[in-house]
Amino acid sequence: MSVLFQLFFAFIQVGLFSVGGGYAAIPLIQNQIVDIHKLMTLGEFTDLITIAEMTPGPISINSATFVGTRLAGIPGAVLCTLGCIIPSFIICLTLAHFYYKYRNFSGVQTVLSALRPAVVALIASAGLSILLLGLFMSDLSGITLANFRPIETCLFIGGFFLLRKYRVNAIAIIFGTGVVGTLAYSLLGMVA
Amino acid sequence: MKENKRSAQTLWQLFKATFLLSAFTFGGGFVIVSLMKKKFVEELKWLDESEMLDITAIAQSSPGPIPINASVILGYRMCGIPGSLIAILGTALPPMIIISVISYFYVQFRSNQIIATALQVMRAGVAAVIFDVVWNLARNVIHTRRALYILLMVGCFVAKVFFGVEAMIIILGCLAVGILDLVFQLKAERSTGHSASCSKDHEAAAVTSDTVKEA
Numbered sequence: 433m434s435v436l437f438q439l440f441f442a443f444i445q446v447g448l449f450s451v452g453g454g455y456a457a458i459p460l461i462q463n464q465i466v467d468i469h470k471l472m473t474l475g476e477f478t479d480l481i482t483i484a485e486m487t488p489g490p491i492s493i494n495s496a497t498f499v500g501t502r503l504a505g506i507p508g509a510v511l512c513t514l515g516c517i518i519p520s521f522i523i524c525l526t527l528a529h530f531y532y533k534y535r536n537f538s539g540v541q542t543v544l545s546a547l548r549p550a551v552v553a554l555i556a557s558a559g560l561s562i563l564l565l566g567l568f569m570s571d572l573s574g575i576t577l578a579n580f581r582p583i584e585t586c587l588f589i590g591g592f593f594l595l596r597k598y599r600v601n602a603i604a605i606i607f608g609t610g611v612v613g614t615l616a617y618s619l620l621g622m623v624a
Numbered sequence: 625m626k627e628n629k630r631s632a633q634t635l636w637q638l639f640k641a642t643f644l645l646s647a648f649t650f651g652g653g654f655v656i657v658s659l660m661k662k663k664f665v666e667e668l669k670w671l672d673e674s675e676m677l678d679i680t681a682i683a684q685s686s687p688g689p690i691p692i693n694a695s696v697i698l699g700y701r702m703c704g705i706p707g708s709l710i711a712i713l714g715t716a717l718p719p720m721i722i723i724s725v726i727s728y729f730y731v732q733f734r735s736n737q738i739i740a741t742a743l744q745v746m747r748a749g750v751a752a753v754i755f756d757v758v759w760n761l762a763r764n765v766i767h768t769r770r771a772l773y774i775l776l777m778v779g780c781f782v783a784k785v786f787f788g789v790e791a792m793i794i795i796l797g798c799l800a801v802g803i804l805d806l807v808f809q810l811k812a813e814r815s816t817g818h819s820a821s822c823s824k825d826h827e828a829a830a831v832t833s834d835t836v837k838e839a
Contacts, residue, residue: 447687447689451687451792479730479734483726483730486733487722488649488718488719488722489646489715489719490689490691490719491652491689492689493719493720494723497719498723498727498730501723501724501727502727509724510720513720516688517688517692517712520686520688520689520696521696521708521712523686523687523688523693524682524683524692524693524696524697525696525705528701528708529700532700532701539806542805542806542809543803543806544678544681544802545802545805546776546798546801546805547677547681548674548677548678549765549774549798550776550780550795550797550798551677551680551684552761552762552765553781553784554684554784555658555754555757555758555761556754557785558652558653558654559754559758560785562655562747562750563747563755566747566750569744583745584745585748587748587749588749588751590752591748591749591753592756595753596759602658602659602662603648603659605752606648606650606746606749606750608749609748609749610745611742612745613742613748616745617745618738618741
């Protein structure tokens with residue numbers, strides 16, 4: 433069996449069994465790519481995860497593209513990504529179909545209404561982890577005053593204010609903090 | 625003819641929106657969900673807020689990357705299966721392009737100090753966007769004035785942040801609470817002699833309000 437097909441089926445399995453997003457997929461990808469098919473060394477795989485975390489987009493798509501490109505060029509990237517997406521597509525399409533068929537039953541609404549506060553809480557907790565990473569470069573348990581980062585704190589407060597008060601575009605805020613923050617650090621001659 | 629033109633326009637908008645959001649989503653599934661909420665609920669007004677939260681719950685509980693899952697459902701909602709495919713394409717293309725370029729010089733990329741700084745400071749911006757979205761969402765949960773929902777929100781947040789409970793467990797738990805809530809409501813209605821609550825409500829199909837209906 434050619435490498436391309438091995439890759440394709442490896443990423444179908446990653447797509448199918450990684451429930452719960454990003455970090456759940458990493459051990460699965462490692463298992464498929466490093467342990468079973470030996471398409472990469474563990475060192476290369478660690479690099480891959482670092483790069484995937486540094487670039488936008490879902491980790492499994494990032495790693496599918498990275499592995500695919502390195503082993504079989506652009507066709508490899510496309511095939512791996514496709515493998516990763518196909519299970520999502522089929523499963524979510526089915527769920528979406530049933531959701532839109534039944535969501536207007538008032539009984540279904542009652543059940544879904546209890547789910548919504550949970551989703552709000554999950555989004556809030558994801559926001560908190562990123563905020564702590566930004567402001568202290570650590571998680572909740574590792575916060576110390578010595579790690580406190582004033583530049584990022586100003587950026588956060590400024591960004592939040594612009595969003596609430598002037599409804600500034602979200603992408604402009606993310607891009608803007610990147611530019612302003614990097615300039616601030618280089619002007620002050622500090623290292624982030 | 626006009627129909628076709630309109631749906632082609634929607635598809636193009638869908639592609640543009642998902643492509644841009646995906647290109648700027650640093651830091652995991654719930655970040656893109658926050659951005660999608662801003663774009664599709666607040667800006668384009670294609671969906672209402674409760675629908676976006678339902679989509680998030682489904683995307684989180686299904687296997688596969690959350691942004692892809694959310695795109696599949698969102699695209700399906702707007703333009704059926706073609707919409708779904710377009711939304712996937714929009715979401716998958718930016719990481720594919722960025723990574724295939726970077727994979728040729730990833731060692732330099734990884735050790736570049738300016739890139740590291742930019743990525744670190746950008747977290748502050750991403751956090752600001754998420755908290756802006758959370759502010760609105762939490763306010764609407766509080767406006768339902770139902771103690772159950774407010775308690776669920778606070779409880780789930782504490783469970784996730786301080787006890788590290790898995791998102792999947794939290795969603796399943798709240799699903800169970802919702803089912804119990806429905807059972808109790810049906811019982812209460814039966815004892816007061818109202819009609820069953822499970823009949824299909826066509827009125828509600830036309831207009832679904834942002835906030836939860838139950839008092």
